[in-house]
Amino acid sequence: xxxxxxxxxxxxxxxxxxxxxxxxxxxxxxxxxxxxxxxxxxxxxxxxxxxxxxxxxxxxxxxxxxxxxxxxxxxxxxxxxxxxxxxxxxxxxxxxxxxxxxxxxxxxxxxxxxxxxxxxxxxxxxxxxxxxxxxxxxxxxxxxxxxxxxxxxxxxxxxxxxxxxxxxxxxxxxxxxxxxxxxxxxxxxxxxxxxxxxxxxxxxxxxxxxxxxxxxxxxxxxxxxxxxxxxxxxxxxxxxxxxx
Ligand code: ADP
Ligand code: MG
Numbered sequence: 001x002x003x004x005x006x007x008x009x010x011x012x013x014x015x016x017x018x019x020x021x022x023x024x025x026x027x028x029x030x031x032x033x034x035x036x037x038x039x040x041x042x043x044x045x046x047x048x049x050x051x052x053x054x055x056x057x058x059x060x061x062x063x064x065x066x067x068x069x070x071x072x073x074x075x076x077x078x079x080x081x082x083x084x085x086x087x088x089x090x091x092x093x094x095x096x097x098x099x100x101x102x103x104x105x106x107x108x109x110x111x112x113x114x115x116x117x118x119x120x121x122x123x124x125x126x127x128x129x130x131x132x133x134x135x136x137x138x139x140x141x142x143x144x145x146x147x148x149x150x151x152x153x154x155x156x157x158x159x160x161x162x163x164x165x166x167x168x169x170x171x172x173x174x175x176x177x178x179x180x181x182x183x184x185x186x187x188x189x190x191x192x193x194x195x196x197x198x199x200x201x202x203x204x205x206x207x208x209x210x211x212x213x214x215x216x217x218x219x220x221x222x223x224x225x226x227x228x229x230x231x232x233x234x235x236x237x238x239x240x241x242x243x244x
Contacts, residue, residue: 002028002166006021006057006058007055009053017222018224019058020043029197029211030198031215033216039221040170048080062075078165083152083168087146091141099130102158102167123158132189148176156184165197169198171183204237213229216233220244
């Protein structure tokens, strides 16, 4: 589904990613771990098309298409999703209208009928329950005055509504209390399917106990320096990153 080859990118004259190789097959869950500043968010950003970082080498191939030429919207329509590490508030933009527009844009792209208001409302109310958000949230503006936990639940709500093929979660579990973490884990588990792949960026093995990764990669200074199975996350928990 996703094939990243020798990817290098820079922000200004600083090289941030220094030769990334990654191969994600349909249905696989990959975890990316690593110290702050190692380039995890930058990797998520270049896959989704944020233009802060310039690609200087290599390629990102998604379902046999080179993503380099595609805008973030085109990537989203093709099924790529990013849960932001720092979700942005958009006061005045209601989450229900926003999501309905996004979901229907995708349905139009896929040649499906748009959802009418009643059907959409029924669906969003079901998903709100899954992420343990009160149904009054349908009236709120995007992330406006949301607590940290509510922002991350809202990211998972978007994941559940948009039904992507490739979901990238950038520290969606950071700063959550145990209940919120369980909810997030439950949301991800619900979304798992043989066709849907996940790249989970995290510092904590806890989430990976709930959502078992097929592969764990350690990113250090812009390179994947070690890849392994779920046991790698446990070793990091015990030993930290020093030994890497
Ligand atoms: P991580 O997500 O692993 O903590 P990031 O990808 O956010 O790491 O950052 C990697 C490096 O890129 C850091 O040194 C960071 O300061 C730098 N960086 C990220 N965004 C910018 C930016 N907009 N301008 C300048 N440097 C940036
Ligand atoms: Mg980050």
